Amino acid sequence: MTRLRHIPSNVMAGFQKQNISINAPQEELRVLGIDASLRSTGIGVIDYNGTSMKYIDGLVIKNKANAPLSACLFNLSSELEAYIDKHKPVHVAIEGIFYSRNARTALRLGHARGVLIETCSKAALPIYEYAPRKIKQAVTGMGTATKEQIQHMMMRVLNLEKLPQEDVGDALAIAITHIHNMSGIASLAPKPI
Amino acid sequence: MTRLRHIPSNVMAGFQKQNISINAPQEELRVLGIDASLRSTGIGVIDYNGTSMKYIDGLVIKNKANAPLSACLFNLSSELEAYIDKHKPVHVAIEGIFYSRNARTALRLGHARGVLIETCSKAALPIYEYAPRKIKQAVTGMGTATKEQIQHMMMRVLNLEKLPQEDVGDALAIAITHIHNMSGIASLAPKPI
Numbered sequence: 001m002t003r004l005r006h007i008p009s010n011v012m013a014g015f016q017k018q019n020i021s022i023n024a025p026q027e028e029l030r031v032l033g034i035d036a037s038l039r040s041t042g043i044g045v046i047d048y049n050g051t052s053m054k055y056i057d058g059l060v061i062k063n064k065a066n067a068p069l070s071a072c073l074f075n076l077s078s079e080l081e082a083y084i085d086k087h088k089p090v091h092v093a094i095e096g097i098f099y100s101r102n103a104r105t106a107l108r109l110g111h112a113r114g115v116l117i118e119t120c121s122k123a124a125l126p127i128y129e130y131a132p133r134k135i136k137q138a139v140t141g142m143g144t145a146t147k148e149q150i151q152h153m154m155m156r157v158l159n160l161e162k163l164p165q166e167d168v169g170d171a172l173a174i175a176i177t178h179i180h181n182m183s184g185i186a187s188l189a190p191k192p193i
Numbered sequence: 194m195t196r197l198r199h200i201p202s203n204v205m206a207g208f209q210k211q212n213i214s215i216n217a218p219q220e221e222l223r224v225l226g227i228d229a230s231l232r233s234t235g236i237g238v239i240d241y242n243g244t245s246m247k248y249i250d251g252l253v254i255k256n257k258a259n260a261p262l263s264a265c266l267f268n269l270s271s272e273l274e275a276y277i278d279k280h281k282p283v284h285v286a287i288e289g290i291f292y293s294r295n296a297r298t299a300l301r302l303g304h305a306r307g308v309l310i311e312t313c314s315k316a317a318l319p320i321y322e323y324a325p326r327k328i329k330q331a332v333t334g335m336g337t338a339t340k341e342q343i344q345h346m347m348m349r350v351l352n353l354e355k356l357p358q359e360d361v362g363d364a365l366a367i368a369i370t371h372i373h374n375m376s377g378i379a380s381l382a383p384k385p386i
Contacts, residue, residue, distance in 0.1 A: 068385065103296050121263035
């Protein structure tokens with residue numbers, strides 16, 4: 001278990017006096033992070049008990065380069081559905097939208113992202129999104145961190161024995177960004193999409 | 194029932210002599226056409242018996258402008274699933290990709306299109322795509338036809354009593370384009386995506 005930078009008890013007491021509610025969950029918050037892509041979607045699960053985080057699992061959903069689009073989308077959906085069934089997360093965090101990508105890339109990513117969001121929605125899970133820059137900033141302190149820097153940071157922050165796979169590292173970073181954002185002032189908490 | 198421009202019997206006999214197989218289905222081919230969009234997806238069903246086409250049904254799946262993305266995608270999927278269950282099409286035709294759209298529009302459309310394709314794929318239906326220009330060309334003879342021109346053409350070609358809704362007109366046009374493409378030389382028939 002890794003301690004999360006959290007609100008000091010005296011500050012918390014001040015908030016409570018002013019009747020500002022704090023999002024420190026009493027029960028465990030299990031977050032599923034998703035790094036969406038048509039060919040290689042990273043997913044990972046982290047538990048947060050209000051003060052510390054624990055790595056639960058990570059997986060890459062692969063699709064072959066020559067597989068038909070419809071088969072890839074079906075595979076993404078059924079693999080994610082099975083993963084949700086197995087790990088029973090309560091929140092989902094996914095990367096926000098890249099506006100700088102070109103239309104072709106955006107459409108491809110959109111297909112995958114749409115199917116993944118719909119699969120979570122069918123499982124009645126609230127879904128939160130975070131901008132790529134915000135995720136990098138949250139986990140490395142730099143908005144321009146590389147995938148490798150993120151993998152190393154995830155290994156350290158979550159006390160992993162080895163580097164997570166690239167896309168799993170990103171998925172875990174997205175989950176951690178969500179935990180950071182949920183463990184603040186309730187009225188400033190993010191809204192699901 | 195509307196007669197489709199089809200291969201004359203003497204030409205057909207010539208093909209048969211040369212052992213070229215023709216895609217004139219012996220059984221009825223029920224085609225579901227989809228005009229994908231996040232807020233207003235048109236769907237429609239047409240039967241083709243090898244020589245003539247018959248309009249079966251049309252529907253618009255609406256999402257409110259302020260509905261969350263996850264709810265919209267879930268709604269698209271569940272409405273389409275129910276529609277497939279009800280009408281039992283055997284092929285699906287959907288509009289191909291617009292490369293001229295900007296990244297933001299492409300991503301929005303991609304979300305909807307991905308979910309719709311995945312829903313058909315889950316129902317084990319083969320999905321075919323046609324470029325927007327090809328659809329307009331196939332049903333009006335002009336690659337630049339307006340939505341209104343397509344609605345009027347659908348009303349005439351399918352002997353409808355009134356104009357179909359805009360998005361249903363497009364969905365029917367996509368289904369007809371597929372029927373045109375399937376009723377040619379088998380080796381030139383389109384491949385599912």
